[in-house]
Amino acid sequence: MKEGKYTFVQGNIACAEGALYAGCSFFGGYPITPSTEIAEFMSEKLPLRGGKFIQMEDEIASIGSIIGAALSGAKSMTSTSGPGFSLMQELIGYACIAEVPCVIVNVMRGGPSTGLPTSPAQSDLLQAKWGTHGDHPTIALVPNSVEEMFTETVRAFNLAEYFRTPVIILGDEIIGHMREKFRLPEPGELEVIDRKLPDVDGLCRLPYRADGKHPACLPNFGASRFHVTGLNHDESGFPTMDPSIVQESNSRIIDKIYHQRELIDKVETKYCEDAEMLFLAVGSAARAAEEVVEEYRRKGIKAGLFRPVTLWPFPKKQFIPYAEKAKKIIVPEMNLGQLRTVVERFARSEKVIPVNLVNGEPLDPEFIMSTIEKCSK
Amino acid sequence: MFDYSTYLRSAKLPHIWCPGCGHGIIFKSLLRAMAKTGWNKDEIVLVSGIGCASRLPGYVDCNTLHTAHGRALAFATGVKLSQPKFHVIVVSGDGDSLAIGGNHFIHACRRNIDITLVVFNNGIYGMTGGQYSPTTPYGDKAATAPYGNVEPQFDVVELAKGCGATFVARGTSFHVPQLDDYIYKALMHKGFSVVDVVEACYTTHGRKQKTKYKNNLDMMKWQRDNAVPLSKAQTMSAEELKGKFVTGIHHETERREFVENYQALIDSLKGGKK
Numbered sequence A: 001m002k003e004g005k006y007t008f009v010q011g012n013i014a015c016a017e018g019a020l021y022a023g024c025s026f027f028g029g030y031p032i033t034p035s036t037e038i039a040e041f042m043s044e045k046l047p048l049r050g051g052k053f054i055q056m057e058d059e060i061a062s063i064g065s066i067i068g069a070a071l072s073g074a075k076s077m078t079s080t081s082g083p084g085f086s087l088m089q090e091l092i093g094y095a096c097i098a099e100v101p102c103v104i105v106n107v108m109r110g111g112p113s114t115g116l117p118t119s120p121a122q123s124d125l126l127q128a129k130w131g132t133h134g135d136h137p138t139i140a141l142v143p144n145s146v147e148e149m150f151t152e153t154v155r156a157f158n159l160a161e162y163f164r165t166p167v168i169i170l171g172d173e174i175i176g177h178m179r180e181k182f183r184l185p186e187p188g189e190l191e192v193i194d195r196k197l198p199d200v201d202g203l204c205r206l207p208y209r210a211d212g213k214h215p216a217c218l219p220n221f222g223a224s225r226f227h228v229t230g231l232n233h234d235e236s237g238f239p240t241m242d243p244s245i246v247q248e249s250n251s252r253i254i255d256k257i258y259h260q261r262e263l264i265d266k267v268e269t270k271y272c273e274d275a276e277m278l279f280l281a282v283g284s285a286a287r288a289a290e291e292v293v294e295e296y297r298r299k300g301i302k303a304g305l306f307r308p309v310t311l312w313p314f315p316k317k318q319f320i321p322y323a324e325k326a327k328k329i330i331v332p333e334m335n336l337g338q339l340r341t342v343v344e345r346f347a348r349s350e351k352v353i354p355v356n357l358v359n360g361e362p363l364d365p366e367f368i369m370s371t372i373e374k375c376s377k
Numbered sequence B: 001m002f003d004y005s006t007y008l009r010s011a012k013l014p015h016i017w018c019p020g021c022g023h024g025i026i027f028k029s030l031l032r033a034m035a036k037t038g039w040n041k042d043e044i045v046l047v048s049g050i051g052c053a054s055r056l057p058g059y060v061d062c063n064t065l066h067t068a069h070g071r072a073l074a075f076a077t078g079v080k081l082s083q084p085k086f087h088v089i090v091v092s093g094d095g096d097s098l099a100i101g102g103n104h105f106i107h108a109c110r111r112n113i114d115i116t117l118v119v120f121n122n123g124i125y126g127m128t129g130g131q132y133s134p135t136t137p138y139g140d141k142a143a144t145a146p147y148g149n150v151e152p153q154f155d156v157v158e159l160a161k162g163c164g165a166t167f168v169a170r171g172t173s174f175h176v177p178q179l180d181d182y183i184y185k186a187l188m189h190k191g192f193s194v195v196d197v198v199e200a201c202y203t204t205h206g207r208k209q210k211t212k213y214k215n216n217l218d219m220m221k222w223q224r225d226n227a228v229p230l231s232k233a234q235t236m237s238a239e240e241l242k243g244k245f246v247t248g249i250h251h252e253t254e255r256r257e258f259v260e261n262y263q264a265l266i267d268s269l270k271g272g273k274k
């Protein structure tokens, strides 16, 4: 354990602290359980350091406001849960195509619709990937502890700034509301990345110029005079319907994140090397899965845990070798099989044991084990 | 003569608007008003949603932000609050600002944030081909009202006033000198200012009203004949005002502006209160 002052804080607060640590100076949001503590904390802390907090009229306005602030130079963030995340989808796509860095925190709860406002779920794993229309890049991080709510939020800002793309943090009610020991890192202890700005001498005529695999490098508003649009655009930023340019630019915004996967990928593995029973789980479900893995190992069963901390893009390069060796792949998740659809792209479905819970209760080790037993009979 | 070239991205012309569209008239009026403010182009952020009117920012040499349908004011709020030094102007069609963007409209008014909104009010969804909007006249035919519009209209002036905007004017694309003046005053106003500009889209709206208009000139004449200046309206009875619309500066008042207010909060916290 590192030296320093430890406190006992909630995951949502650690997330907000992470945003401040990363230099977030603008927050636009709309209250929704179980994410509201993030907005409340930001409303208190941001003005103290000259930053801006605004409670917008809805979640569409919230993400609109953070995109506007981001283009004006601020590191910006919003937080929400299922219903609000659904409302944000159109503008998540806007931030993708216009290459606007911003961070969207979704503290997941039960759904669909208003669902179970105060109960945990992992209901939006696929919405995070596919929610907005059109092909687009997605980076989504899934913390599983209070400490990770902090570190992954810092990382989310870093990735957003570096790749000029929205980054989604998928918390859930358990991780957001649970309290754990937490130490605020000293300034400088964690890396903080700021967006690269072009040298603009006078007018920046090609703000969206980028070589085939890289993010565009836009100035902030005020440093030059340029155009930003959600229409397909060329290097100048102005709309185009030229098929070859559209093909190229639609591909580039995705290629830019796949090209530098090593900067994005993050997985945690435990006993995967010889695992015959491989568990794939994220977030709070991974905590329960980890206990099962330990229990199985005590019994002499070769179990292992593969936990993507970066869920999207899915770390298939790391996952496939373990998946190929494993006899069974167990996928515990608090939804009806969202991660399973991903796993089944890499492994025969007979090999997969789904463990699904959508009743609003936390996924516990006993439930996982009893489900596995039932399936094995 | 006014030199438009300083404010134009000339390489982006010709614009997309149809011959006879009112948008171009309002566009030039806006450019003249912007020039009169003397503002540094680097500090102007021109924001729009989606629609024919919302293509305007692409033609103007300043910071320009073409957002999503209805969301211009949400983006603009983020720009203005994060960088108060910017002069933020929003241009938006009636569908963009009053239907899909209605929620942002009423809350921008309520906050009294220092942004100017120019509503390009042609009473129709132009870009998508003439479906009825919240300001399509009762009874007019539209692509989605083949038997005539059965919905009542928003009165943009009353809506803005009721929601708390502190400068509200209405002009037309026919009365251009007055429009220049309203837009200029709206830009100079501290707080949320709305200029409702009554104009016309012959291509998708006028054409369908066979008995009302033969061409877009008729739609200009309609503006000329039915606009009543505020001073004159005050001398007219409700009966006489039926079917007319009232132009002028309807409302001008002072109220705490949102961004300044927030800055005052920051300053007070820095003062060691916390």
Ligand SMILES: Cc1ncc(C[n+]2csc(CCOP(=O)(O)OP(=O)(O)O)c2C)c(N)n1
Pocket: B050, B051, B052, B053, B054, B069, B092, B093, B094, B095, B096, B097, B120, B122, B124, B125, B126, B127, B128, B133, B201
């Ligand atoms: C979310 C969404 N819904 C619908 C549309 C389709 N759409 C594009 S422009 C428009 C209406 C434009 O009308 P208006 O705002 O009055 O502007 P005008 O074209 O008349 O200038 C609509 C419905 C869209 N782009 N996005």
Ligand code: SF4
Pocket: B016, B017, B018, B020, B021, B022, B023, B052, B053, B122, B126, B127, B200, B201, B202, B203, B204
């Ligand atoms: S369709 Fe109507 S609103 Fe659009 S450019 Fe043509 S005249 Fe103007």
